[in-house]
Amino acid sequence: MANGAAQTWWRQINWRRVGVSLTVMPFLLFAVLFMILPAGSLLIESFRNAQGQWTLANFADMNDPMIIEAYSMSLRISFTTAIIGAILGLLVAYAVTVGGLPRGIRTAILTFSGVASNFAGVPLAFAFVATLGRTGIITVLLTQLGINLYKNGFNLYSYIGLVIVYVYFQFPLMVLVMTPALDGLRREWREASAILGANTAQYWRHVALPILMPAILAGMVLLFGNAFGAFATAYALTGGTLTMVTNVIAQEMSGDVLHNEALAYALATGMIVIMTITIGTYTVLQRRAERWLRA
């Protein structure tokens, strides 16, 4: 009897050990090997010079017109497309939730958004080449109507073009982020504010918008990060000629353009830092939004 109990006891302990070591360890090992190690190696190398000595010179070297241009371009594109995408996405999300459009429209828009927010990269670039490129359908159509886009300073393969293309996947993402938040606006809040004497404008100003604000900001931050790390769309569209951080790093990988490998590590570290701040802010805002909408 005692023997049997001891055996069961053994079995349980054993299993726990096996469970922990065999099931969690591979995951952590994988994470260390393929996430922490590569990123960490770039981080560490960004603090060392070519001779392997510790230094901050690489970050000082970032004070270079080309690199500043790259960062400012990346930040500008991310910021601009986040703002435009957020506004457009918010309006569309508003229309399909609070706007009171038929149920079918809402389903259709959410489906479109699911597709469009994932319709990025190489095919998206091609779609816009076919639309607004030099021989694109819209370009040709407008030319026939007497409006020559390219003679009026428009160029799809430039900053403005990239903004238009990015907004294509940015605003649907905002729709997907904001729809649940707008759904979370409870009918009772509107009614309570009405019965307390508030008109529609006061309701939006004092109740709805403040409640939505964390979600809106979270959405914008998400959009920002979404654009900042993007590479494929710009690469397919401009062939990597636009000076953006991602492009500079990519060129460095293809051939030594910076003539300073350590500088590339510093560039990469800068991206990781910006993305970490972005995602951290997003997480905090998102938590706040959820707390309010649940209360």
Added chain:
Amino acid sequence: MLRRFWPWLWVSLGVLYFFLPIYATFVFSLKAKKGIFSLIAYDKVFADPRFGSSFVFSTQMALLTIFCCMVLLIPTLTVLHLFLRRLRPLVEFVALVPFVIPSVVLVFGYLRVFARPPLSITNSTLGTYGLLLAGYMVLSMPYMYRSIDAGLRAIDLRTLVEASQSLGAGWVTIFVRVIFPNIRVAVLNGSFVTFAIVIGELTLARFMLGNAVAFAPYLAEIGRARAYEPAAITVLSLLMTWGIVTILQLLGRNTTATIAGPR
């Protein structure tokens, strides 16, 4: 219905933004021959053997990624939910790490660590493919993690396991016959996102394998050289995306907001 004017306007604007490029691409893809609409561009796409081979390669990689992610994540998460609840925030955090590493930076790190001595994994084809697979797993980790986690949260895991044990089931049986079937829909959801990510992924494949092997780099290369074929391929890949979304909708799960994917 004048008071619905603004909602309709915003929706119309969104729909226009969404459909105009798709419509234009479709029309453009039919204009390979001057003056008439034809399917010549599509013929040319299918005539290029690299179209098929790169697509098959990427599909295989996608399926392999999904499988490896499941093998890595399902047992880990099950154990975390059952026995190691205190470790969950740590793993959750780790699964979010890919969000803060842009794919360009990730591949840069890979080449830095694995392509040089002492490791030099990329000297062999198998090593390169393995590294690519690991990279894809990292990119899809947040989605797979989230969907499996949501699946496990939605079921009363502990009770299910205890009930199975009291009925005499072993752990293999519990995994295969009880846990997996119950989280299948959730896992499928993450799998579709993973599939889309891998098929459209340009950066890792471009810098590890060069221009021709995987689908997206092949596309990008074609786009540089030709005018109408890229439009045709875009139409084809959109049809595929629509197919996936339709399946997702049929499964009754809303597509959640995603940050990654082939940007």
Added chain:
Amino acid sequence: MSFLVLQGVRKQFGTTVAVAQFDLEIARGEFVSFLGPSGCGKTTTLRMVAGFEQLTAGNIILDGVDISATPPNKRNIGMVFQSYALFPNMTVADNIGFGLMVAGRPKAEIHARVGEMLDLIAMSEYTARYPYQLSGGQQQRVALARALALQPQVLLLDEPLSALDAQIRDNLRQEIREIQRRLGITTIYVTHDQQEAMALSDRIVVMSHGRVAQVGAPHEIYNTPRTRFVASFVGTLNILAATVVDAHHVRIGESVWQVADAIVQPIGSSVECAVRPELLREATPDLANQLTGVVQDVIFLGATVRVTLLAQGQRVLVDLFNDATHTIPQINTTLTVGCDPRTVLVLAE
């Protein structure tokens, strides 16, 4: 002169009739409950008073003014919602002061009024808390204060206690009643809980299928329900099939019972007699109405003992007082119970 009058109020959603015909006059300072099962139209009626639903027909007159077409924000009515509906982005003080704030009152006045309200609900130390930091009961008290801060002419409460735990519910129920008495505010209270309605109201409006089934003081509703629906919805009731013998007698199986009120149904017709379980007791020779049956089940409830009796083929519930000097009836024994003729109701229909 009635303070709030609902005249022929009707509400239709498409072809569905939510409220068929609703007439009611409420006096100033009165506490009226709308009681009924879900879907009976009680909440819809309340929402029409609030102005959230347009009337299909009829009028609502408040203090002599027809407010049927007045938008909610111009009605000067306070409302407390089932789900509290506090604004999550505002503190307790900001929530209570919201109505005054949008009305553009000076800051000092708002501050003073909010303080008064916080005293009223005894939550002065929670001024700076956010709703998510409060318990359900506290949130609902804040919601009550918010509704009262503007000194509305009418207070509407839409199942305010149904999301709360049993004990908090009882305490808050008491508090609502006390506050209402103190302020003397005209109040409409919607509930599906008959005990709540009984405990709080001056008058109860029992509703069924969009119609008023009966209006009366709690004791009237309980003691003399007019229809079978009212009788069965309010409290527990034995319904016994009977045949009319004459204007004051019915036959229930073998027994003939006396009925105090004159029976309007024709002699020989089938009717239903209702009698409350607690009004039946062990028969003594002086009781006019008696019924003998076999004890099926005995449930000990503390103050009372509920006996299930099978008598003349009908199930009868009897609540006997628990008395230590008496023995509790045994299952399968015969028991004769009786009641006073005044407690027997012959139900309409």
